[in-house]
Amino acid sequence: MSLSRRRFLSASTAVALLAPERLRAHLATAAGHPSFPGGQAGPYALVLGIAQDAGMPQVGCYAERCERARGRASPRYAASLALVEPEAQRYYLVDVTPDVTRQLDLIEEPGFRARAGERRPFDGIFLTHAHIGHYAGLAVLGREGLGMAPTPTYCTAAMADFLRTNGPWDLMVREGRLDLRPTEPGRWHRVDDRLEARALLVPHRPEYSDTVGWMFRGPTATVLYLPDIDSWERWELDVEDVVASVDVALVDASFYSAEEVPGRDIRDIPHPLVPSSMDRLQGRVDRGARVVFTHLNNTNPALFEDSAEAAEIRRRGFEVATEGMRIPL
Ligand SMILES: [Zn+2]
Numbered sequence: 001m002s003l004s005r006r007r008f009l010s011a012s013t014a015v016a017l018l019a020p021e022r023l024r025a026h027l028a029t030a031a032g033h034p035s036f037p038g039g040q041a042g043p044y045a046l047v048l049g050i051a052q053d054a055g056m057p058q059v060g061c062y063a064e065r066c067e068r069a070r071g072r073a074s075p076r077y078a079a080s081l082a083l084v085e086p087e088a089q090r091y092y093l094v095d096v097t098p099d100v101t102r103q104l105d106l107i108e109e110p111g112f113r114a115r116a117g118e119r120r121p122f123d124g125i126f127l128t129h130a131h132i133g134h135y136a137g138l139a140v141l142g143r144e145g146l147g148m149a150p151t152p153t154y155c156t157a158a159m160a161d162f163l164r165t166n167g168p169w170d171l172m173v174r175e176g177r178l179d180l181r182p183t184e185p186g187r188w189h190r191v192d193d194r195l196e197a198r199a200l201l202v203p204h205r206p207e208y209s210d211t212v213g214w215m216f217r218g219p220t221a222t223v224l225y226l227p228d229i230d231s232w233e234r235w236e237l238d239v240e241d242v243v244a245s246v247d248v249a250l251v252d253a254s255f256y257s258a259e260e261v262p263g264r265d266i267r268d269i270p271h272p273l274v275p276s277s278m279d280r281l282q283g284r285v286d287r288g289a290r291v292v293f294t295h296l297n298n299t300n301p302a303l304f305e306d307s308a309e310a311a312e313i314r315r316r317g318f319e320v321a322t323e324g325m326r327i328p329l
Pocket residue numbers: 052053131133134227228295
């Protein structure tokens with residue numbers, strides 16, 4: 001059975017769990033899904049990982065949930081996206097995680113492997129911020145690893161400064177591998193003839209850099225990628241309006257409940273809890289918006305499709321992203 005066929009079947013299983021009104025909306029979306037039979041080979045975002053920065057299983061964690069993740073047939077990786085333009089054979093990477101080596105295996109386009117062999121896998125890299133899960137994978141794209149050819153790297157001016165002034169990243173800048181393109185947040189920037197990108201500043205622990213979410217606009221759809229935010233309330237934008245302005249919103253789902261991380265005060269690692277995000281966005285989802293959760297901490301039970309929490313997310317018309325998921329652009 002081909003991979004795409006297996007994926008179609010697993011998608012069908014998930015569809016069976018949807019309420020009728022959600023099922024209609026899902027099938028309408030699926031009709032334009034590039035991996036479905038009869039779909040178009042247009043640009044798409046490919047989910048390369050859905051876990052919080054430190055991945056799943058997490059280092060040194062032998063709790064039942066991490067042991068279960070170790071035994072999974074299909075692996076979990078830290079949150080990241082690829083943007084794929086099959087006709088033009090263009091590829092972009094959105095955040096570079098410590099799992100990047102295996103994550104690139106999820107890009108099935110044959111042209112991608114040829115380009116990787118020529119050490120120029122990406123037409124561009126987009127970075128959200130300087131927390132380890134979002135850029136530390138750059139290390140293996142440098143001279144000890146892929147030896148990447150010069151690659152446009154889109155990020156904020158503060159993130160560009162961080163990379164330029166801290167080792168080992170500064171070496172990748174000096175060697176020309178990271179062709180830094182500081183990008184002004186709030187404005188649309190044309191990336192190529194089929195893709196535009198817009199960074200949105202978000203409130204998030206600024207130890208090393210500021211943080212952005214990215215909006216990507218392709219020929220048919222706009223996708224929001226917002227893996228980390230401290231709070232919806234502290235954002236200068238109204239998340240309901242932002243979600244209404246895109247076709248699909250991938251958003252921070254680090255924690256489902258405040259009791260998840262025993263021995264640590266959740267105020268030290270602030271993120272909106274999934275149920276409160278659903279309360280805030282329920283009206284939009286009921287009117288057809290597509291909200292997909294990502295960046296789940298290893299303690300978040302919704303990482304497992306058979307959990308009560310994942311079922312509740314589906315029941316309310318929301319989704320949890322999964323590795324290999326394709327979203328038309
Ligand atoms: Zn993160």
